[in-house]
Amino acid sequence: MIKQWCVVALFLSSAAGADEIKSNIIAAQKDSITLSLQHTKQTDPWLAKDKADHLIMSAFFAGLGYYGARKLTNKSVSASANLAASFSLTLGLSKEAYDKISEKGIFSLKDIVADIAGIFLGYLLLMAGTS
Secondary structure (H helix, E strand, O other): OHHHHHHHHHHHOOOOOHHHHHHHHHHHHHHHHHHHHHHHHHHOOOOOHHHHHHHHHHHHHHHHHHHHHHHHOOOOHHHHHHHHHHHHHHHHHHHHHHHHHHOOOOOOHHHHHHHHHHHHHHHHHHHHHHO
């Protein structure tokens, strides 16, 4: 998009001097970057269904990982909790890496924060259930 603005600025300023052309290109680039930053901020709000999905699924996977480690492999409570957190975090990071590589989604640090909060929620629920 920046290249398009540069070409437009060059054509519009063809009769102007080199300094004016350069300033028009810089102004077009700044406008394009500003629009890009505004679009990114608007598409990834903190309070969104996507963040709730990350929170809930991370808590679920923490519980699933804990169950697998504790019941199927007879690990201790602390070892099971560590494996559960690692399992859930790995899935969350893998999903974000997939979003970054495939460009089908948006890579988001906010999603990772929601994943970590979900792991803590899952851990708290597990510890409440084992008491």
